[in-house]
Amino acid sequence: MNTLSYILHETWISLKKSGAMLFCALFIITTSLSLxxxxxxxxxxxxxxxxxVENNLxxxxxxxxxxNENTLEQRIIPSIKSMADVASVRYVSKEDAKNELxxxxxxxxxxxxxxxxxxxxxSLRIKVKxxxxxxxxxxxxxxxxxxxxxxxxxxxxxxxxxxxASEKFKxxxxxxxxxxxxxxxxxxxxxxxxxxxxxxxxxxxxxxxGATDWYIKWPYIxxxxxxxxxxxxxxxxxxxxxxxxALLEMAKxxxxxxxxxxxxxxxxxxxxLMLVGILQGIIGALWSTSSILxxxx
Amino acid sequence: MIEFNEVSKxxxxxxxxxxxxxxxxxxxxxxxxxGPSGAGKSTxxxxxxxxxxxxxxxxxxxxxxxxxxSRGDVPYLRRNIGVVFQDFKLLGDRTVGENVGFxxxxxxxxxxIITNQVNRVLDLVGLSTKKRMYPSQLSGGExxxxxxxxxxxxxxxxxxxxxxxxxxxxxxxxxxxxxxxxINSKGxxxxxxxxxxxxxxxxxxxxxxxxxxxLIKDEPRGNFDYxxxx
Numbered sequence: 001m002n003t004l005s006y007i008l009h010e011t012w013i014s015l016k017k018s019g020a021m022l023f024c025a026l027f028i029i030t031t032s033l034s035l036x037x038x039x040x041x042x043x044x045x046x047x048x049x050x051x052x053v054e055n056n057l058x059x060x061x062x063x064x065x066x067x068n069e070n071t072l073e074q075r076i077i078p079s080i081k082s083m084a085d086v087a088s089v090r091y092v093s094k095e096d097a098k099n100e101l102x103x104x105x106x107x108x109x110x111x112x113x114x115x116x117x118x119x120x121x122x123s124l125r126i127k128v129k130x131x132x133x134x135x136x137x138x139x140x141x142x143x144x145x146x147x148x149x150x151x152x153x154x155x156x157x158x159x160x161x162x163x164x165a166s167e168k169f170k171x172x173x174x175x176x177x178x179x180x181x182x183x184x185x186x187x188x189x190x191x192x193x194x195x196x197x198x199x200x201x202x203x204x205x206x207x208x209x210g211a212t213d214w215y216i217k218w219p220y221i222x223x224x225x226x227x228x229x230x231x232x233x234x235x236x237x238x239x240x241x242x243x244x245x246a247l248l249e250m251a252k253x254x255x256x257x258x259x260x261x262x263x264x265x266x267x268x269x270x271x272x273l274m275l276v277g278i279l280q281g282i283i284g285a286l287w288s289t290s291s292i293l294x295x296x297x
Numbered sequence: 298m299i300e301f302n303e304v305s306k307x308x309x310x311x312x313x314x315x316x317x318x319x320x321x322x323x324x325x326x327x328x329x330x331x332g333p334s335g336a337g338k339s340t341x342x343x344x345x346x347x348x349x350x351x352x353x354x355x356x357x358x359x360x361x362x363x364x365x366x367s368r369g370d371v372p373y374l375r376r377n378i379g380v381v382f383q384d385f386k387l388l389g390d391r392t393v394g395e396n397v398g399f400x401x402x403x404x405x406x407x408x409x410i411i412t413n414q415v416n417r418v419l420d421l422v423g424l425s426t427k428k429r430m431y432p433s434q435l436s437g438g439e440x441x442x443x444x445x446x447x448x449x450x451x452x453x454x455x456x457x458x459x460x461x462x463x464x465x466x467x468x469x470x471x472x473x474x475x476x477x478x479x480i481n482s483k484g485x486x487x488x489x490x491x492x493x494x495x496x497x498x499x500x501x502x503x504x505x506x507x508x509x510x511x512l513i514k515d516e517p518r519g520n521f522d523y524x525x526x527x
Binding site for chain 1: 348368373374376386388391402403405447
C-alpha cells in the first residue's frame with residue numbers, strides 16, 4: 001500500500017514536473033496515433049470494397065431452353081449444393097430473369113411489352129464460400145450430366161487477377177501497418193526519453209538513497225500509460241471527426257459506402273489505438289529509464 | 298568494516314583516478330580524506346557506495362566484496378550508506394520533510410515511521426522548524442544540514458561525505474563538523490573528504506592523503522599536510 005501510494009504520488013509529481021515536454025509528448029503521440037487511426041480507417045475502407053466485390057462474385061450457369069425441370073430440381077441443384085465449396089444455389093427461371101431485368105432497367109418495360117417471347121435464359125446463380133473456389137466449382141459443374149449448359153461465367157481471368165491483387169494488397173497493408181506501429185513506438189519512446197532526461201538529477205538522487213530500478217521506473221511507466229490513454233482519446237476524436245464528416249459526405253454519393261459506414265467498428269479502432277498508445281508509453285518509459293539508469297550504474 | 302584491496306581505477310579517457318590503493322577502515326572510525334583536486338578523493342568515495350567500479354582490485358564492506366554485487370543488490374547496499382555532497386543534491390520541488398523522508402519512502406516504510414524518523418533527525422540537525430520549507434528558502438548551511446539529515450535518517454552504518462563544507466563559511470563549517478562528530482559518536486563510521494585545513498588540524502583524527510590517485514599518507518592522528526607527504 002505504501003509502495004502503491006508512493007508510486008502514484010511520484011507519478012503525479014513527475015507529470016507536474018514534465019510541463020512543456022509533456023505537452024510535446026502528448027502532441028507527438030496524438031499525431032502518430034491519429035495517423036495510425038486514419039490508416040486503419042483507410043485499410044478498412046479498402047477491405048470493404050474488396051469484400052463487397054468478392055461477395056458479389058458468383059457463377060452463373062445459363063440453361064438452354066428445353067431443359068428437364070425435374071432433373072434440375074431433384075438431381076442437379078442438390079448435387080451442386082453438396083459440393084464442399086458451394087455456399088448457395090439459386091434457380092432463376094426465365095420469368096424471374098425477365099422481372100429482375102425489368103426491375104434493374106425500367107426503360108426495358110416498353111420493349112418487353114412488345115416482345116412476345118422471353119429471350120432471357122433460365123439460370124443457376126451459384127455463390128461459393130471462397131472466391132478462389134470459383135474456377136474449380138465451375139469446372140465441376142461443366143462435368144455435371146443431365147443439363148444443357150448454354151454458357152457458364154464467373155469472370156474468368158479478370159476475377160483471378162482481382163483476387164490475387166487483393167490478396168497482395170492485404171499482405172502489403174499488413175506490412176505497412178506493422179512498420180507504422182514500430183515507427184510510431186520509436187518516435188514516442190524517443191519523446192518520452194526527452195521528458196525523462198529533464199528529470200535525470202531526480203533519478204540520480206533516488207538511486208543514491210537506495211531506490212531499486214523498478215521503484216524508479218514504475219512512476220514513469222504509469223506516466224507513459226496515462227500519456228498513451230490520453231493521446232489515443234484525442235486521436236480517436238480526430239478519427240471520429242474524419243469518419244463523421246468526410247466519409248459520410250462521400251457515402252451520400254457512393255452507394256456501397258453506406259455499407260462501409262455501418263460495418264466499420266469504431267470500438268475496434270479505439271481499442272487498437274489505445275493499446276498501441278499504452279504500448280508506446282510503456283516502451284518509451286522503459287527504454288528511457290533503463291538507459292538513464294544504465295548511465296548511473 | 299571497509300577494505301580496499303589493491304584498488305585501481307582508470308577512466309575511459311586514460312585518467313588514472315586511483316592507483317593500487319589498499320587500506321582498511323574500522324567500524325565507528327572517523328576518517329579525513331584529503332588531497333589536491335583531482336587526487337582521486339571523489340572516486341575513492343564513489344567506490345564505497347558503488348557509484349564507480351574499480352578497474353582492478355576489490356572493495357569489501359563487512360567482508361562482502363561489493364565489486365561483485367549484482368545490479369539488483371546495489372540499492373540494498375546504498376540503504377546502509379549515507380552520502381552527503383558539496384552540492385547538496387536536494388529535490389527542489391519537495392519540502393525539507395519530504396526530502397529527508399525520501400530515503401525511507403523508497404524503502405517502503407510506513408508514513409508513521411517516516412514522520413517519526415524525520416522529526417528525530419531534523420531535531421538532531423537543528424532544523425525541525427523548517428520542515429515545511431522548500432530548499433530554495435534555506436541558506437547553504439541549512440541545505441547541507443538537510444542533506445546530512447537525509448543521509449542519516451535510516452541510521453546507516455557508514456556516512457560518506459564529499460566536501461560537505463566546501464561552500465560554507467568557517468562558523469557553519471564547524472557546526473557541520475560538530476554534527477558529524479555527534480553522528481560518529483553514535484557508532485556510525487564517517488569518511489569525510491575535505492579541503493578544509495582548519496577542521497582537519499583541529500580534530501586530529503585519522504587522515505588519509507591521496508595524490509595523483511596514490512595513497513601517500515595514512516596517519517592515525519594526522520594533520521592537513523599533503524604538500525610534504527611522500
